[in-house]
Amino acid sequence: xxxxxxxxxxxxxxxxxYVSFFNSGSVNFSLTRSLSYDIPIVVIVLVSVFIGALLVAxxxxxxxxxxxxxxxxxxxxxxxxxxxxxxxEKGLNYLEAGYPEEAEExxxxxxxxxxxxxxxxxxxxxxxxxxxxxxxxxxxxNRAFMLDNRxxxxxxxxxxxYTSIGRYTxxxxxxxxxxxxxxxxxxxxxxxxxxxxxxKLWEEALKVQKEIVRHARDxxxxxxxxxxxxxxxxxxxxxxxxEGRNNDALKxxxxxxxxxxxxxxxxxxxxxxxxxxxxxxxxxxxxxxGYGATLCPSLLKKQENLFLQKEDPGSAIAxxxxxLETNPRNAVxxxxxxxxxxxxxxxxxALQEFKKVQAAGAMIPGMGSLMAxxxxxxxxxxxxxxxxKLELEYIAQSLWLFKCVSCxxxxxxxxxxxxxxxxxxxxxxxxxxxxxxxxKVMPPPVTxx
Numbered sequence: 001x002x003x004x005x006x007x008x009x010x011x012x013x014x015x016x017x018y019v020s021f022f023n024s025g026s027v028n029f030s031l032t033r034s035l036s037y038d039i040p041i042v043v044i045v046l047v048s049v050f051i052g053a054l055l056v057a058x059x060x061x062x063x064x065x066x067x068x069x070x071x072x073x074x075x076x077x078x079x080x081x082x083x084x085x086x087x088x089e090k091g092l093n094y095l096e097a098g099y100p101e102e103a104e105e106x107x108x109x110x111x112x113x114x115x116x117x118x119x120x121x122x123x124x125x126x127x128x129x130x131x132x133x134x135x136x137x138x139x140x141x142n143r144a145f146m147l148d149n150r151x152x153x154x155x156x157x158x159x160x161x162y163t164s165i166g167r168y169t170x171x172x173x174x175x176x177x178x179x180x181x182x183x184x185x186x187x188x189x190x191x192x193x194x195x196x197x198x199x200k201l202w203e204e205a206l207k208v209q210k211e212i213v214r215h216a217r218d219x220x221x222x223x224x225x226x227x228x229x230x231x232x233x234x235x236x237x238x239x240x241x242x243e244g245r246n247n248d249a250l251k252x253x254x255x256x257x258x259x260x261x262x263x264x265x266x267x268x269x270x271x272x273x274x275x276x277x278x279x280x281x282x283x284x285x286x287x288x289x290g291y292g293a294t295l296c297p298s299l300l301k302k303q304e305n306l307f308l309q310k311e312d313p314g315s316a317i318a319x320x321x322x323x324l325e326t327n328p329r330n331a332v333x334x335x336x337x338x339x340x341x342x343x344x345x346x347x348x349x350a351l352q353e354f355k356k357v358q359a360a361g362a363m364i365p366g367m368g369s370l371m372a373x374x375x376x377x378x379x380x381x382x383x384x385x386x387x388x389k390l391e392l393e394y395i396a397q398s399l400w401l402f403k404c405v406s407c408x409x410x411x412x413x414x415x416x417x418x419x420x421x422x423x424x425x426x427x428x429x430x431x432x433x434x435x436x437x438x439x440k441v442m443p444p445p446v447t448x449x
Contacts, residue, residue, distance in 0.1 A: 084114050091123065100127055118144045122154050129161070137161055145174070150181050156191055163199035171199055179208075193228070197422065202235045230256040230263055231424035234416060237269050241276065249273045263425050264296035265416035271302060280306075291323070297332045297429055298414045304340060316340050331360035332429050335367060347374045364429070403430035 030036035091106030104127050110120040125140035138161050144154035155178045162171035175192060189212050196205035209229045216222035237252030250273050256266040267290025274282040284303060291299040300323055307316040320337035327333065338353030354371050357364065375384035402411045405428050407421035417424045 084110055084117060087113075088117070088120055091120070095123070095127075100130065103127065116147050118148045118151055118154055121147070122151075122157055125157060125161075134161070134165060138165075149177060152178070152188055152191075156195065159192075159195050160198075163195060163201075168199050168201055171195070172201055172204055175201070175204055197232070200235070202232055202239060205232050206236065226259055227424070230260050230266075231417060234263075234265050234269065234424055237266075237273075238416075241269065241273055244276075246273050246277055262294045264290060264294045264299060265425055266290075267294065267296075267299060268302060268416065275306075295327070297330075297336060298427075300333070300336060301414075304336070308340075308343070313340070313344050329360065331357045331362040332364075334360070335362075335364050335429075338367075338370075342370060342374070347378060350374060402427045404428075 028036055028038055087106040087109045091103040091110070094100070094103035094106060104124065107120050107124040107127070110117050111124070114120075121140050121144035125137045125144065128140060129137040138158075141154060141158040141161055144151065145158045148154060155174060159171045159174050159178070162168070162174065175196070178188065178192065189208050193205055193208045193212060196202070196208060206229075209225065209232055213222065213225045213229055216225050233252045233256045237249045237256075240246070240249035240252060250270060253266045253269040253273070256263050260266075267286055271283045271286040271290070274280075274286060283306065287299045287303050290296065291303075300319060303319055304316045307313065307319065317337065317340055320333055320340065323333050324330065324337070334353045334356040338350045338357070341347075341350035341353060351371060351374050354367055354374075357367060372384040372386075375381070402414050403409070404411075404418040404421065404423070404426045406423045406426040407418060409418050409420035410430065411419070411427060414427050416427075418426050
């Protein structure tokens with residue numbers, strides 16, 4: 001018997017004898033009306049102590065059992081976790097190392113042990129997507145989202161799956177569910193926006209972007225997000241214009257100009273709306289106002305096209321001359337005026353404008369060929385040959401007329417939005433400073449072994 005138990009019994013017995021020595025009487029204890037007993041006080045004390053000891057022992061036993069069960073459960077849970085977590089981590093490591101087949105085997109092992117392991121379903125879906133198995137990808141990501149519809153990774157993967165196969169309504173339904181629990185989380189909202197833009201879900205993109213703008217952290221970030229918001233407004237305006245909802249289109253384009261007066265595509269859009277409505281005077285007014293606010297030559301080009309369609313070349317020429325009066329050193333306007341003269345077979349006038357472009361030290365791809373063609377038609381073959389040589393010098397640099405000032409993307413035509421970086425209002429006419437033909441760029445000498 002343990003020493004502490006012997007000691008406890010000795011203390012109880014001592015207390016009992018002490019109580020009985022000074023309390024030798026008894027207590028009448030009745031079980032029924034006719035049945036009663038005289039019980040010594042010392043017995044009552046000992047029984048009470050004994051019952052108390054039993055209760056304490058029972059409570060200790062219960063606590064020990066609970067701790068044992070908790071430890072057993074924790075141990076079982078830990079073993080189960082390791083059984084699943086180890087192959088999952090191993091699969092991720094294989095992915096990072098560039099071994100997708102081995103990663104897939106590990107993920108399949110996880111799902112055999114736990115078919116409801118959401119992270120594995122997501123990762124395996126991504127692997128299937130890389131293989132081009134869209135049906136299996138959709139199935140895996142759908143199951144992951146159904147098991148945990150608050151898992152952002154599963155939700156975003158499913159949205160991207162739907163948008164990639166053009167099922168935009170399905171993507172939008174998932175988006176709505178995500179927005180309910182993601183709320184104003186910036187990371188979630190930003191990714192939602194990109195998915196909406198990719199899928200051309202412009203109405204949903206607008207809602208998300210307004211939230212992002214409202215919670216922008218600093219001035220620079222706010223300006224950047226407002227620019228994206230204006231781009232989304234532009235796409236909504238274009239969509240409304242294509243669908244014949246002219247008033248809605250005007251509303252979207254004007255919403256842009258309230259916050260960004262130099263957004264050239266908005267002025268282009270307003271003019272296009274009035275053109276669709278047959279309000280020609282409003283068309284020219286919108287594009288004139290736009291050029292005054294932005295100095296974007298494409299707005300001059302829009303007016304020129306309208307004048308030439310009306311067989312009014314005089315107004316087209318006057319348009320560019322007026323622009324040159326306020327901005328006489330603008331080589332781009334000289335070039336555009338030269339093109340008008342060339343269309344009208346006014347060779348000498350076209351040549352003069354192109355020479356002004358050259359004098360300004362600018363280079364516009366294709367202009368040399370135009371000048372050479374004029375020289376040929378006027379019998380100046382030597383000058384034509386020279387221009388062809390100049391053009392060949394520069395033709396390798398660029399064959400495109402427009403360039404995105406944000407990312408450098410080149411385009412044969414002006415666009416409201418860059419196809420590479422996705423930014424709006426960034427295309428400019430592509431011209432660079434001209435270098436003399438004899439100024440060769442030589443590679444640096446090779447040194448060392």
